[in-house]
Amino acid sequence: MVTNYEHLRKLQVWRCTVCLAVAIFTVSLQVPCFAKNDHFYLSPTVIAAKSAYIENHGSATLEDETYKELRIWRRWEIVGTRVMADVAVVVSLQDPQEGSKPSRSLVHLELIDTKSEETVYSASGKTVRDIVRELAKRIEKKEQ
Numbered sequence: 001m002v003t004n005y006e007h008l009r010k011l012q013v014w015r016c017t018v019c020l021a022v023a024i025f026t027v028s029l030q031v032p033c034f035a036k037n038d039h040f041y042l043s044p045t046v047i048a049a050k051s052a053y054i055e056n057h058g059s060a061t062l063e064d065e066t067y068k069e070l071r072i073w074r075r076w077e078i079v080g081t082r083v084m085a086d087v088a089v090v091v092s093l094q095d096p097q098e099g100s101k102p103s104r105s106l107v108h109l110e111l112i113d114t115k116s117e118e119t120v121y122s123a124s125g126k127t128v129r130d131i132v133r134e135l136a137k138r139i140e141k142k143e144q
Contacts, residue, residue, distance in 0.1 A: 053085035
């Protein structure tokens with residue numbers, strides 16, 4: 001025979017289980033939203049910039065590709081010194097993590113405000129083209 005205490009105990013355990021399941025479900029729904037919005041903020045410096053200096057920490061090919069993609073985009077005038085630029089476009093190669101499938105290095109691109117020396121944008125991708133196109137889309141979206 002089930003006593004009143006045992007019945008209350010089972011009910012309490014069941015309530016805790018349901019609350020935990022609801023909490024986990026709610027958090028799991030939020031995570032994709034955060035992942036999509038992690039690039040929500042875009043610095044006004046990036047939007048207002050008129051000139052850029054390319055700072056290469058990779059290969060000569062990487063610098064050429066960066067120059068080519070920025071020229072195609074035609075958003076910024078490419079200048080020869082960091083002092084003349086509104087933003088420095090710092091490009092480098094990241095080695096893939098051990099055990100990861102891609103054997104090719106990832107491109108990492110950072111935009112640095114040349115006045116404050118703060119990083120105002122950062123992204124990694126397979127190619128400079130992918131990163132620049134994504135940045136262009138985000139800026140266009142902000143300007144609308």
